[in-house]
Amino acid sequence: MAIGGLAEDSVFADHDTVKRPSVAAAEAGPATEKFDRLAFRNMTSIAQGLNPRPNARARWQRKMIIRHVRRGGRLTKEMRIARTERNHTSRSHFFKTSMKKLMPLARQIAGKSIDEAILQMRFSKKKVAQEVREHLIQARNEAIVMKGMGQNSRADPNKTLPISPTLKKGEAASETDIYVAQSWINRGPYGKQPEFRARGRINMLRPPHTGISVMLKEERTRTREKAEKEVRAIKRRLGKGMWTQLPDRPVTNQSQYVLW
Numbered sequence: 001m002a003i004g005g006l007a008e009d010s011v012f013a014d015h016d017t018v019k020r021p022s023v024a025a026a027e028a029g030p031a032t033e034k035f036d037r038l039a040f041r042n043m044t045s046i047a048q049g050l051n052p053r054p055n056a057r058a059r060w061q062r063k064m065i066i067r068h069v070r071r072g073g074r075l076t077k078e079m080r081i082a083r084t085e086r087n088h089t090s091r092s093h094f095f096k097t098s099m100k101k102l103m104p105l106a107r108q109i110a111g112k113s114i115d116e117a118i119l120q121m122r123f124s125k126k127k128v129a130q131e132v133r134e135h136l137i138q139a140r141n142e143a144i145v146m147k148g149m150g151q152n153s154r155a156d157p158n159k160t161l162p163i164s165p166t167l168k169k170g171e172a173a174s175e176t177d178i179y180v181a182q183s184w185i186n187r188g189p190y191g192k193q194p195e196f197r198a199r200g201r202i203n204m205l206r207p208p209h210t211g212i213s214v215m216l217k218e219e220r221t222r223t224r225e226k227a228e229k230e231v232r233a234i235k236r237r238l239g240k241g242m243w244t245q246l247p248d249r250p251v252t253n254q255s256q257y258v259l260w
Helices: 023-028 054-070 077-084 099-109 114-122 129-146 219-241
Strands: 087-091 178-190 193-196 202-205 208-218
Touching (some): 099 129, 099 208
Antiparallel strands (some): 087 208, 178 208, 193 202
16 A cells, blocks of 8 residues: 555545456465455445435435525525635643633633734643643644635745734734634543542542633634624614604595594
8 A cells, every 4th residue: 555545445445446466466375465355345235334324315415406506506605605714623632620710711812813812821820821822823733734724815825824923003914814713611521630648548539621622713704794793783773773754745545533
């Protein structure tokens, strides 16, 4: 198997690309013969695992085609956002701390740019802040390498750009800058730690473990959400709270009797 290739018994390998046992290896004897396990595998036996509900899958594909035809090939808002805006979610390992101690740090970095959040954790007095800082650095690197975030769209895509520094007062953020859109914590397992006491007694402590998850997005997403929020606020004011004068219209259908 070549470096970076698929194994001989991988279910993702194609039948045409799998190497067949050579004649020389077969003539050498059973000691040196290499059998291709994928070639002798019965695909009908693993069809249940690959496609457990074929009828439901066919109905879903038909539904998606009908929806695409009815819309005339136009993309929905969710599809358009998924194609133009990128995000990355990263979950850390469990830290040896409690939810009460980690939650203030999660609130502190939410909404800030990734570089400013790393800077906040660097100078924080909390013990777990250094582990949160390492996780933010890892999440930033994953977003840049895996999702291509933080790169200028007008620049050469084959050239890696340096990470933008922390913005100063009065400077506008670029639309490709990364920020922490959401941050939340995850309750982990409880460990076991002995506490040796007097008279040979031992108390068993249960220290908690907690992890943190962050969702990174680009500034173009925050700009779009802010504009949509302003439009909704204007519609809300014009629809309910603002008083508007009725138009002048002639009075008709008058009657001398009370209409009830």
